Amino acid sequence: MRQHIAAIIVAAGRGTRAGTGVPKQWRMLAGRIVLAHTLDAFRQAGVTRLVVVVHPDDLDKADTLRAPDVAIVLGGDTRTASVRAALEALEGDAPRHVLIHDGARPLLSPTVIGDVCAALDHAVAAAPALPVVDALWRGENGQVAAAVSRADLFRAQTPQGFEFRAILAAHRAHLGDAADDVEIARAAGIETRITQGADDNLKLTYQTDFDRAERLIAARRRDDMDIRLGNGFDVHRFGPGKGCWLCGVLVPHERALQGHSDADVGMHALSDAIYGALAEGDIGRHFPPSDPQWKGAESHIFLRHAVGLMHARGYRLNNCDVTLICERPKIGPHAAAMQAALAAIMGCDMGQISVKATTSERLGFTGREEGIAAIATACLSRG
Numbered sequence: 218m219r220q221h222i223a224a225i226i227v228a229a230g231r232g233t234r235a236g237t238g239v240p241k242q243w244r245m246l247a248g249r250i251v252l253a254h255t256l257d258a259f260r261q262a263g264v265t266r267l268v269v270v271v272h273p274d275d276l277d278k279a280d281t282l283r284a285p286d287v288a289i290v291l292g293g294d295t296r297t298a299s300v301r302a303a304l305e306a307l308e309g310d311a312p313r314h315v316l317i318h319d320g321a322r323p324l325l326s327p328t329v330i331g332d333v334c335a336a337l338d339h340a341v342a343a344a345p346a347l348p349v350v351d352a353l354w355r356g357e358n359g360q361v362a363a364a365v366s367r368a369d370l371f372r373a374q375t376p377q378g379f380e381f382r383a384i385l386a387a388h389r390a391h392l393g394d395a396a397d398d399v400e401i402a403r404a405a406g407i408e409t410r411i412t413q414g415a416d417d418n419l420k421l422t423y424q425t426d427f428d429r430a431e432r433l434i435a436a437r438r439r440d441d442m443d444i445r446l447g448n449g450f451d452v453h454r455f456g457p458g459k460g461c462w463l464c465g466v467l468v469p470h471e472r473a474l475q476g477h478s479d480a481d482v483g484m485h486a487l488s489d490a491i492y493g494a495l496a497e498g499d500i501g502r503h504f505p506p507s508d509p510q511w512k513g514a515e516s517h518i519f520l521r522h523a524v525g526l527m528h529a530r531g532y533r534l535n536n537c538d539v540t541l542i543c544e545r546p547k548i549g550p551h552a553a554a555m556q557a558a559l560a561a562i563m564g565c566d567m568g569q570i571s572v573k574a575t576t577s578e579r580l581g582f583t584g585r586e587e588g589i590a591a592i593a594t595a596c597l598s599r600g
């Protein structure tokens with residue numbers, strides 16, 4: 218939660234460039250009102266105080282946005298006047314920081330918001346932007362009149378973030394209009410740090426922007442739906458030796474597991490679950506047992522390889538679940554250490570990893586303590 222931050226979402230424009238009819242911020246985009254997408258991005262970023270600035274003619278439409286975290290404020294004739302109205306409305310219970318965002322930028326990501334918020338820990342003002350990458354020309358009568366240097370040029374985006382008191386004072390002191398709030402802050406002598414913008418954070422200005430935004434959301438939804446499951450199963454027999462490697466932890470025992478590698482049966486099952494989710498076979502395909510270089514190999518090599526492949530394919534781990542099947546050694550006292558070891562290898566949070574154990578009621582080879590079996594499930598998603 219970002220307790221000391223409020224977000225102002227300006228949505229009082231008429232959207233004339235996007236065409237006639239309903240103003241763009243109230244139109245449907247991928248099945249939802251544009252502003253509903255915008256508000257959700259802030260909620261996902263943990264901003265819980267949202268001020269939406271609307272045109273008086275749109276008050277009835279604003280009813281659809283009403284929620285405990287949303288305040289509605291009436292805007293003015295210009296974007297600058299709309300922002301000012303919201304700043305004044307917040308003053309009675311002033312936040313420490315304020316983010317000012319175009320309602321017409323519905324595809325902003327929690328990452329862009331988070332980067333601005335992080336920059337505000339060290340700066341009075343911060344805003345996202347993208348460097349200009351194309352060559353620039355000045356045109357006259359449909360002809361190229363001159364080349365213009367693109368060095369140091371950026372395309373400004375929102376949300377633009379400020380110390381609340383500083384931007385309120387800057388707005389109060391500002392005469393006339395401005396393209397954005399950074400211009401107003403700079404006029405008051407406030408330096409603004411540039412944070413990473415995003416191509417997707419486009420402003421809906423023309424109808425073609427709606428078409429592009431629809432395509433981007435459709436692609437995001439396809440990615441969100443791309444969830445993959447894999448399972449793995451492995452068995453190693455007991456033999457001479459002391460202690461068993463299980464999920465990256467050497468567990469004291471009067472015997473050791475036998476195998477071509479270090480025989481970490483839990484880590485093998487987990488690696489196979491990840492390979493399975495990627496439809497990439499199993500450990501044996503990537504590390505053939507016939508290859509002497511893997512003799513006695515530490516099993517984290519296999520797991521790291523599976524995780525590397527997962528990232529290379531554009532997936533990340535949602536969660537995984539490993540079950541060790543044995544009478545002894547007892548796993549419970551070591552389960553937390555195993556979770557920690559796997560998390561360190563996989564570069565994820567311990568909460569994403571479950572390690573548990575069961576006996577087989579003294580039945581079968583595990584019941585007779587001839588070996589240990591492990592099953593694992595991994596769930597991956599895009600991104």
Ligand SMILES: Nc1ccn([C@@H]2O[C@H](COP(=O)(O)OP(=O)(O)OP(=O)(O)O)[C@@H](O)[C@H]2O)c(=O)n1
Pocket residue numbers: 227228229230231232233234235242270292293294295296297299300318319320321322420421422
């Ligand atoms: N008087 C105004 C004018 C603009 N905005 C908001 O400022 C953002 C960026 O402005 P722009 O894209 O220029 O929106 P419009 O002014 O609505 O567009 P147009 O210029 O095409 O009419 C939009 O979310 C818009 O709703 C506002 O709150 N109050």
Ligand SMILES: C[C@](O)(CO)[C@H](O)COP(=O)(O)O
Pocket residue numbers: 319372373374375396397398420422
């Ligand atoms: C604030 C802004 O989004 C920064 O890029 C932009 O200036 C507002 O939109 P407009 O089309 O320039 O009115």
